[in-house]
Amino acid sequence: MRSLLAGATPPIDVLSDGPTVDVALGDGPGAEADVVILDLQLAPGIPTLDGLQRLVDAERRVVVYTQFVDDALAVQCVDIGALAYVTKPEVEEHLIDAIRAAAVGDPYTPPNLGGALAGDVDPGRPVLSVQEITALRVWFTSRSKTMAAKAMNVAPATIHTYIDRARTKYAAQGRPARSKAEMVKRALEDGLVSLEELEPVEPQA
Amino acid sequence: MTASSRTTSQELLRGLRIAVATIAGAVLLTASLPRKLSIHEPLATQLVAYGVLLALLLVEVVAIVRNREWGRFRMPALLLVIAASTLSTWTLAPEFLLTSTDWSFGTSGWLGVVLLFGRPLSELSAFLGVNLAITAARVLVVSGGDSDLLLGLVAGAVGTVGFPLACGMATTIVRRIADDAERATARAAEIRTSEAVAVGLFEAREARLARLDAGAEELLRGLADGTLDPNDGEVRRACDLEAARMRRFLAEADHAEDRLMYELRHGADVAERRDVLVEFERAGRWRTPPDEVRPALVDGVLAGLTAARRRARVSVIGIGPTLSVSVTSDGGDWKPQLRTHPDVTHIVVTTEEQTWIESTWTDGSPSSSSTITESPAEG
Numbered sequence: 001m002r003s004l005l006a007g008a009t010p011p012i013d014v015l016s017d018g019p020t021v022d023v024a025l026g027d028g029p030g031a032e033a034d035v036v037i038l039d040l041q042l043a044p045g046i047p048t049l050d051g052l053q054r055l056v057d058a059e060r061r062v063v064v065y066t067q068f069v070d071d072a073l074a075v076q077c078v079d080i081g082a083l084a085y086v087t088k089p090e091v092e093e094h095l096i097d098a099i100r101a102a103a104v105g106d107p108y109t110p111p112n113l114g115g116a117l118a119g120d121v122d123p124g125r126p127v128l129s130v131q132e133i134t135a136l137r138v139w140f141t142s143r144s145k146t147m148a149a150k151a152m153n154v155a156p157a158t159i160h161t162y163i164d165r166a167r168t169k170y171a172a173q174g175r176p177a178r179s180k181a182e183m184v185k186r187a188l189e190d191g192l193v194s195l196e197e198l199e200p201v202e203p204q205a
Numbered sequence: 206m207t208a209s210s211r212t213t214s215q216e217l218l219r220g221l222r223i224a225v226a227t228i229a230g231a232v233l234l235t236a237s238l239p240r241k242l243s244i245h246e247p248l249a250t251q252l253v254a255y256g257v258l259l260a261l262l263l264v265e266v267v268a269i270v271r272n273r274e275w276g277r278f279r280m281p282a283l284l285l286v287i288a289a290s291t292l293s294t295w296t297l298a299p300e301f302l303l304t305s306t307d308w309s310f311g312t313s314g315w316l317g318v319v320l321l322f323g324r325p326l327s328e329l330s331a332f333l334g335v336n337l338a339i340t341a342a343r344v345l346v347v348s349g350g351d352s353d354l355l356l357g358l359v360a361g362a363v364g365t366v367g368f369p370l371a372c373g374m375a376t377t378i379v380r381r382i383a384d385d386a387e388r389a390t391a392r393a394a395e396i397r398t399s400e401a402v403a404v405g406l407f408e409a410r411e412a413r414l415a416r417l418d419a420g421a422e423e424l425l426r427g428l429a430d431g432t433l434d435p436n437d438g439e440v441r442r443a444c445d446l447e448a449a450r451m452r453r454f455l456a457e458a459d460h461a462e463d464r465l466m467y468e469l470r471h472g473a474d475v476a477e478r479r480d481v482l483v484e485f486e487r488a489g490r491w492r493t494p495p496d497e498v499r500p501a502l503v504d505g506v507l508a509g510l511t512a513a514r515r516r517a518r519v520s521v522i523g524i525g526p527t528l529s530v531s532v533t534s535d536g537g538d539w540k541p542q543l544r545t546h547p548d549v550t551h552i553v554v555t556t557e558e559q560t561w562i563e564s565t566w567t568d569g570s571p572s573s574s575s576t577i578t579e580s581p582a583e584g
Contacts, residue, residue: 071488089484112486115522119489133524140488141520141531142554142561150554151563 021051040066056081074116084108115140126169135162172198214383229315254293445511449475476510491523501546505564512536531563
């Protein structure tokens with residue numbers, strides 16, 4: 001992981017690492033880091049999201065990195081306030097981008113997270129438009145925004161916009177953590193979404 | 206048709222049995238005994254013998270009505286007939302032997318025909334022989350070599366043995382014909398059944414083969430007549446695709462929990478044999494698409510995999526009623542002819558270095574929630 005981050009251009013410094021989230025909290029050596037990468041494998045057995053909750057509560061920007069390719073877990077992490085959810089097979093292609101986005105408070109959606117959001121069947125999920133769901137789907141299936149854009153017959157930036165709008169709707173849902181609130185505020189300022197679109201909706205039957 | 210033929214042959218045999226019993230009944234009822242009661246001395250033995258034969262005939266009538274066979278009662282009944290015949294013949298006044306007063310001589314043999322109905326002719330012959338011997342023995346004892354009486358015995362035997370025997374032969378022949386007819390009908394039915402099964406199997410195989418469509422056939426023809434060069438990269442790709450289609454097709458016959466993923470993995474095996482690393486990703490949930498949809502739905506992935514050089518990624522995602530199956534592979538410039546289905550749409554995006562094919566099926570069935578496959582956690 002260290003070598004992967006050091007090899008990025010520009011390089012990403014690792015301030016600290018440790019077996020628990022405490023390294024990034026309070027007086028921990030990683031308390032000053034711009035981004036916290038949380039490996040959900042930290043605890044053996046069933047992954048618990050307590051650590052993520054504590055980091056988000058402490059207003060840290062978190063990228064979840066895990067070997068669990070699990071839709072429900074991915075959506076849960078996003079709900080709590082993780083800015084990105086990167087699965088092990090996606091590390092090489094997406095971790096660096098996810099960290100850079102998180103460093104400035106932006107969400108990042110690797111393909112598997114896109115698939116998880118597109119396939120989310122939770123009745124309480126935010127209402128996504130057809131284009132947003134399609135964009136998430138083709139991003140998941142093609143793993144290339146260029147390809148996805150070709151398939152949808154739009155510009156690659158538009159795919160990006162659709163995906164970010166979907167993420168913003170998720171961020172606006174429920175109790176807003178700082179990173180989520182920041183994301184929503186920015187999306188509103190940029191005109192990415194309107195307030196009406198973020199109105200909470202009654203769960204669908 | 207088999208059932209009715211069986212009934213016909215059974216009806217024929219039943220009619221024959223009734224006919225034989227009727228003849229025996231007519232012979233017994235028209236016997237001279239009732240008319241000549243005053244002549245006999247002693248009369249009781251004659252009446253007992255007559256009563257035994259009449260009783261046996263009545264049992265036969267009941268057996269016919271109830272559709273029963275004599276079975277294990279046959280031999281005791283035959284012995285009763287022999288006993289009655291012996292009793293009647295040996296207690297008859299010697300001067301009435303072989304005359305019209307000797308009622309049992311021409312009567313008891315018919316009871317044998319009744320009791321041995323459906324048995325081998327040899328048994329009837331033996332019975333009639335024994336029955337004749339009873340009278341013959343009495344004649345020899347009484348006559349002491351009187352040639353007139355012996356001649357009378359021979360002449361009488363023609364009727365008392367010959368008629369029942371002829372009747373027995375006729376029943377045997379008719380019975381054999383009925384049995385043959387029944388066997389032939391059974392054989393014909395068997396042939397018809399196996400023929401129907403063969404036709405059904407053939408049609409099922411043909412329907413399955415038709416789903417392999419003309420692709421493999423065209424390819425094999427081309428390779429056979431030399432118009433396609435096996436060293437040509439395009440031809441090899443086409444062969445890979447047909448091989449993958451065939452692997453998926455053969456996997457259809459297996460039992461699998463998740464048919465779609467199972468068939469995808471089987472189809473991917475052809476690419477993996479070329480050392481292509483194939484990864485699978487899944488999200489959302491879906492209902493297993495029906496048999497007629499899967500060949501088209503999976504075809505895009507199989508085609509995309511044949512384009513892969515080193516690695517490929519297969520993704521399956523179910524969003525509501527929409528199921529999307531796709532592949533990204535590191536081989537480009539590939540526009541294969543994909544199989545179609547009215548409910549399946551394909552998107553093919555290919556650049557110089559990459560190909561992405563997505564096939565989407567929209568489930569129109571109302572019971573789409575019945576068998577749902579949920580994307581499981583993968584470690």
